[in-house]
Amino acid sequence: MNRAFSRKKDKTWMHTPEALSKHYIPYNAKFLGSTEVEQPKGTEVVRDAVRKLKFARHIKKSEGQKIPKVELQISIYGVKILEPKTKEVQHNCQLHRISFCADDKTDKRIFTFICKDSESNKHLCYVFDSEKCAEEITLTIGQAFDLAYRKFLESGGKDVETRKQIAGLQKRIQDLETENMELKNKVQDLENQLRITQVSTSPAGSVTSKSPSTDIFDMIPFSPMSNQSSTPARNGTQPPSVPSRSTEIKRDLFGAEPFDPFNCGAGDFPPDIQSKLDEMQEGFKMGLTLEGTVFCLDPVDSKC
Numbered sequence: 001m002n003r004a005f006s007r008k009k010d011k012t013w014m015h016t017p018e019a020l021s022k023h024y025i026p027y028n029a030k031f032l033g034s035t036e037v038e039q040p041k042g043t044e045v046v047r048d049a050v051r052k053l054k055f056a057r058h059i060k061k062s063e064g065q066k067i068p069k070v071e072l073q074i075s076i077y078g079v080k081i082l083e084p085k086t087k088e089v090q091h092n093c094q095l096h097r098i099s100f101c102a103d104d105k106t107d108k109r110i111f112t113f114i115c116k117d118s119e120s121n122k123h124l125c126y127v128f129d130s131e132k133c134a135e136e137i138t139l140t141i142g143q144a145f146d147l148a149y150r151k152f153l154e155s156g157g158k159d160v161e162t163r164k165q166i167a168g169l170q171k172r173i174q175d176l177e178t179e180n181m182e183l184k185n186k187v188q189d190l191e192n193q194l195r196i197t198q199v200s201t202s203p204a205g206s207v208t209s210k211s212p213s214t215d216i217f218d219m220i221p222f223s224p225m226s227n228q229s230s231t232p233a234r235n236g237t238q239p240p241s242v243p244s245r246s247t248e249i250k251r252d253l254f255g256a257e258p259f260d261p262f263n264c265g266a267g268d269f270p271p272d273i274q275s276k277l278d279e280m281q282e283g284f285k286m287g288l289t290l291e292g293t294v295f296c297l298d299p300v301d302s303k304c
Helices: 017-022 043-062 134-155 157-201 273-286
Strands: 025-037 069-075 078-082 089-093 098-104 110-116 123-129 289-293
Touching (some): 017 134, 043 098, 098 134, 110 134, 134 289
Parallel strands (some): 098 289
Antiparallel strands (some): 025 069, 025 123, 069 078, 098 110, 110 123
């Protein structure tokens, strides 16, 4: 796994694993905004994003607009961005979608991270002003990512292949069920065609008196419209009675109730479990890069 926690070698994590696993770590910050970036990683990528958002905020400040305050809640489940008073969640960034996190080593207030949006799949760069806590927040996100990755391996990661196989079997059952229904419809069509052929080839007025036609095996062809007390076959035996079909329970061609794989263990294996596991595995495999860099030295870098 390509996890570039380059500054973990020189610093210890900021919090205990229990604090991030069972609770969350809150931070107050100002939210400069987010903007789309072309790459999931890179110093130049975030530097351009920070310059763009700082310039936009500088213009809004000159117009009398204040930078909105937010509360960051960091845990192994992600980074939530909330409105401080109402606690309304504005953004919820899952850790396996965060690929790059950095703070400005020349400005202890500014930090940023890149996260892949869950709906558009675009990479968005989020930029914050955190009152000299930028480096601590960056390390906290790195620690949460590390713990989340370990938890993924312990819980779901080791079972990825098994769950993929189960998902494949569930898909196969669905395909067989569809194929079964198509065969059932074809049999019904053939029965209808045979019945129409028998009626059209029989002389008028002699349909009921004529001996029933037989197939190549000297057996009376099956017809769903046949009466249970029909004429015995030539071998002297009475054809078996056709059981009445229930209108409440649909059965397949072989008389069995159709099996719905997602009614069995739906809580453990939802239909999209394979795509979700693949997404998490891909995100954790990409890793999280933590960096300390110089974002911007432009005049607009004055305090927000």
